[in-house]
Amino acid sequence: MNTSLVFTTNMRMADVIHRDYSLIPVIGRFRIEYGFGNKTVKEVCDEYKVNPWFFLAIINAYHNRDYFPADQVKNFSLADIITYLSNTHQYFLEIKVPEIQNLINKLLEESTVGNLKNIKLLDDFFSKYVEEMKIHFAHEEEVVFPYIREIEKASIKMDAPQSVAKMILAQPIETYERQHDNLEIKLTDLKNLIIKFLPPVNCRHIIQNLLMELFRVERDINDHSYMEEKVVVPKVKQLEQEILKTV
Amino acid sequence: MNFPENNIKVIVAASHFLTRLGIKTLLSVIGIQSDYSEVDSLEEIELAVQPGMRSFLVIEQNMIGSPGPLLLEQLVGKCPLCKIMVIGDMVLKNCPCSQFVSNNDNQQQILEKFQDFFFDQENKKQKTTGQNMLSERETEVLKEVARGLSNKEIADKLYISTNTVITHRKNITEKLGVKTVSALTVYALINNLIAPEDAIK
Known part of the structure; x- marks a missing residue:
């Protein structure tokens, strides 16, 4: 698993899970359900009224322990x-x-x-x-x-x-x-x-x-x-x- | 390999003569020569196993049937020094046996299990579960912590200074890797350092 990878808004949501399955419960906590098709992270977040930038900050931090954009998260x-x-x-x-x-x-x-x-x-x-x-x-x-x-x-x-x-x-x-x-x-x-x-x-x-x-x-x-x-x-x-x- | 103690007894409980003979042969292969007896019914087991005597019971599962674990538990209750090995198809739930030989085990596995059983490997493992990690004094301090005493109370009881108690506690925590009083108490209880009724609630 490549932990230096940073997830982005235009990545497919399905790929996020394929790249790091330990994110499954984290994504669940945003009350996001499966069946994304080929929708991007941004599209899925919009659908569930989740701030995509906040979502990314959380999953990136979870994916890579060294990546915690505390300053960025403070803006949410x-x-x-x-x-x-x-x-x-x-x-x-x-x-x-x-x-x-x-x-x-x-x-x-x-x-x-x-x-x-x-x-x-x-x-x-x-x-x-x-x-x-x-x-x-x-x-x-x-x-x-x-x-x-x-x-x-x-x-x-x-x-x-x-x-x-x-x-x-x-x-x-x-x-x-x-x-x-x-x-x-x-x-x-x-x-x-x-x-x-x-x-x-x-x-x-x-x-x-x-x-x-x-x-x-x-x-x-x-x-x-x-x-x-x-x-x-x-x-x-x-x-x-x-x-x-x-x- | 020396047999640990004299004054022990081996009881083989199996309904079939061939099984008993096989076990007897295996015992002589691994060097067990002790007071040996064979039984082929349940009633005889209780007579053969005497309380207060260190004994090894090798029993076939089909002799005890489905209430097996309960029967064996009663037996261990009466004769705590009796160690049990069960031979059968599958491990029974809550069975108090310390070794289980499956009917599917091969020669090597059976040999190893018999050796483990008689040469007390399991008991040794249980006793060394961390107990020797602590010095005698640390063990004393730990016991009092688990009984719910404060540092000051421990200091008074053991005639040492509070600072010494704190140092001991720091070392205990470092050695064991557990910090909270409740976890230290669990440790003390697992290792039988204190009686359950004395433990801090």
């Missing part, structure tokens, strides 16, 4: 970015978590009595992890994202009511940044518990699939946090300052 509307992040939350909770849980359930079924205790420990660890993930996402969906939408609206109107200024002073994005605990650390721990310490299981293919899934999710979560920390937070901070100056 926060509403677009938040919609993407929100879809990613759903993707984790509705698709990835059940997939991983299924694999763990299979391990529980197939395990020998001797190893059952250990698999149960992993199951328990993962359940707690999912609970934390839910709390983290719910906080973003219910508190942080609505706040960001308000800020962006006020900044576009160039006329911020006092209430917005008050909101900024009471709970600037900085507080969220401080609370932004790392979902990644626990995931790495889970991987290492399996790779380094789980006694051999008799169902090797399931444990292999489980590990592969954990690596994939980890990558997704890393990208997700990167977007939040390096793109969303700095951009919101900038808007907050601008709004506070005008009132």
